[in-house]
Amino acid sequence: MAQFNRPNLQPFVDRLTSRSILSDEEQQAVLNLPGHAEQVQSNRDFVPLGTRVDHACLIVAGMVGRFDQNGEGTRQITAMHVPGDMCDLHSVVQPMPTSALQALSVATILRVPHSAIRAAAARYPAVAEALWRDCMVDAAILSEWVVNVGRRDAKTRIAHLLCEMATRLHATGGGNDFVFDLPVTQAQLAEATALTAVHVNRTLQSLRSDGLIEWHQRVIRMPRWHALVESAEFDPAYLQAELRPEQRLRIVQHG
Amino acid sequence: MAQFNRPNLQPFVDRLTSRSILSDEEQQAVLNLPGHAEQVQSNRDFVPLGTRVDHACLIVAGMVGRFDQNGEGTRQITAMHVPGDMCDLHSVVQPMPTSALQALSVATILRVPHSAIRAAAARYPAVAEALWRDCMVDAAILSEWVVNVGRRDAKTRIAHLLCEMATRLHATGGGNDFVFDLPVTQAQLAEATALTAVHVNRTLQSLRSDGLIEWHQRVIRMPRWHALVESAEFDPAYLQAELRPEQRLRIVQHG
DNA sequence: CGCCTTCTTGAAGGATCTCAAGAAGGGTGG
DNA sequence: CCACCCTTCTTGAGATCCTTCAAGAAGGCG
Numbered sequence: 001m002a003q004f005n006r007p008n009l010q011p012f013v014d015r016l017t018s019r020s021i022l023s024d025e026e027q028q029a030v031l032n033l034p035g036h037a038e039q040v041q042s043n044r045d046f047v048p049l050g051t052r053v054d055h056a057c058l059i060v061a062g063m064v065g066r067f068d069q070n071g072e073g074t075r076q077i078t079a080m081h082v083p084g085d086m087c088d089l090h091s092v093v094q095p096m097p098t099s100a101l102q103a104l105s106v107a108t109i110l111r112v113p114h115s116a117i118r119a120a121a122a123r124y125p126a127v128a129e130a131l132w133r134d135c136m137v138d139a140a141i142l143s144e145w146v147v148n149v150g151r152r153d154a155k156t157r158i159a160h161l162l163c164e165m166a167t168r169l170h171a172t173g174g175g176n177d178f179v180f181d182l183p184v185t186q187a188q189l190a191e192a193t194a195l196t197a198v199h200v201n202r203t204l205q206s207l208r209s210d211g212l213i214e215w216h217q218r219v220i221r222m223p224r225w226h227a228l229v230e231s232a233e234f235d236p237a238y239l240q241a242e243l244r245p246e247q248r249l250r251i252v253q254h255g
Numbered sequence: 256m257a258q259f260n261r262p263n264l265q266p267f268v269d270r271l272t273s274r275s276i277l278s279d280e281e282q283q284a285v286l287n288l289p290g291h292a293e294q295v296q297s298n299r300d301f302v303p304l305g306t307r308v309d310h311a312c313l314i315v316a317g318m319v320g321r322f323d324q325n326g327e328g329t330r331q332i333t334a335m336h337v338p339g340d341m342c343d344l345h346s347v348v349q350p351m352p353t354s355a356l357q358a359l360s361v362a363t364i365l366r367v368p369h370s371a372i373r374a375a376a377a378r379y380p381a382v383a384e385a386l387w388r389d390c391m392v393d394a395a396i397l398s399e400w401v402v403n404v405g406r407r408d409a410k411t412r413i414a415h416l417l418c419e420m421a422t423r424l425h426a427t428g429g430g431n432d433f434v435f436d437l438p439v440t441q442a443q444l445a446e447a448t449a450l451t452a453v454h455v456n457r458t459l460q461s462l463r464s465d466g467l468i469e470w471h472q473r474v475i476r477m478p479r480w481h482a483l484v485e486s487a488e489f490d491p492a493y494l495q496a497e498l499r500p501e502q503r504l505r506i507v508q509h510g
Numbered sequence: 511c512g513c514c515t516t517c518t519t520g521a522a523g524g525a526t527c528t529c530a531a532g533a534a535g536g537g538t539g540g
Numbered sequence: 541c542c543a544c545c546c547t548t549c550t551t552g553a554g555a556t557c558c559t560t561c562a563a564g565a566a567g568g569c570g
Contacts, residue, residue: 068398068401068402069406070402070411070488071407071411090394092506093388093391094495094504095504098398098492098493122380122507125380128380128387129348131387132348132383133349135390135391136349137349138394139345139393139394139397140349140353142397142398143321143323143334143353146397146400146401147324149404150404150448151324151329152326154558156326186517187517194401194406197517198561201516201517202518202558233325237353240349249348249350251347251348251373251377252373253377440547440549441549442548451527451528453526453527453529453550456549457551512569512570513568513569514569515566515569516565516568517565517567518563518566519562519565520561520562520564521561523558523559524557524558524560525556525558526556527554527556527557529552529554529555531550531551531552532551532552533549535547535549536546536547536548537545538546539542539543539544539545540541540542
């Protein structure tokens, strides 16, 4: 099931260049990273705890969750990753995983060797900077998740997560009406929001009866985006998505 | 109240070299970073939202919290920082704050210009790597906080946070009996654990009556450390503290 | 058609919150 | 050194959001 020929890293380059400024040569260095594609099933760690890793995983299709658990074994999803994310980029500097990675539904990932990433980062400091910055976006999301889980009631909390995912998945539609695919079960949504599946179900029904979301077969529609954003207390600033070109950053000099 | 002469960055170097390998020259480059000391009061943002920053803050004494809030203005502390932490190191690559910083009690910080940090990182790639890695430790803590707030009941949750702080503050004593100073109010502990101050109070009483903690005037004693660790479900691995020398990392080559 | 996952519903219980007020502690000024 | 004040800690009682347990309905796939 593995492919070694010409992985497509353009989505990852797009992600990096949405926040960081990279020259053509630097972008090419990222595009030329090797990797082999792999299909991963849900409910099975494709990055387990306890084993040092030497590859980072780029998501090509599907969604991936980062899983932790408490002492009783109750699981908590601490991050959800979408196509274009390098979901364990941090492993480049921290190869011992502190969380396991699992696909939320069948997903395709590209395993990229640390050695190649490190070589590109060493050769092009601007690439290293872009990777570091990308990690910090994930950290900003994590920080918002602490607020979400800690300080918002179930309805607001779920609405907030859905708004976040709509934004990160580039929901289509425009204006006030958005649609996107969220290949996630209610039980997984519960694991991400620190609620029970039962309560997620009831809360979704409440959001549906408010006319804020429709959800059929993994496809979510948000017919009143602005109202949903308001009820979710959603301010997308922390995502640092859709920065204008002049807001993109570069510390190291061109050279 | 500002001092410009010879700031002491040794604690920060110690922190970096506890996880990363830096040559003498590289350590010296960090030690030589400029900065001016400043005393900051509690309950007042010393890094506010909305203003781009050009300094990172090293904590010299006292404790600092990273503050977020939900739509109703309920505050959530998403990180607690201790002396030796560069509490907004991420601002080096992400100068627009997504959270405000506030001292939890009177604290002394050292403001270090981004320009100097960036220059050191550019000159010494191993320094850049160590800084990146340090940011990822903070991210691992954040991830554990999501679990803590989401999946542990009040007693376990508070015990877990106290175990974390004991470890990060290098509680003294040894064996099974540790003591350390935690200059934090119960209300702030509530803001960090996403509980109410009232419930924190009752839960601390319960921990006290279990003989797991004593807390007088900001000094915490944990007379039965192992029992507390167990009841807290505390596994310090995520802190990556006290690594053995051979566990420390360095990607870039010496040069 | 049958099976397994996912979604849905009901009822009861519990952990935590809210509101309210009083006690204790620490600092400051007279 | 005492009196005062403001912060912090403590206690009580009632309310509520969410969980737990249990079971049935719906949906997707071979």
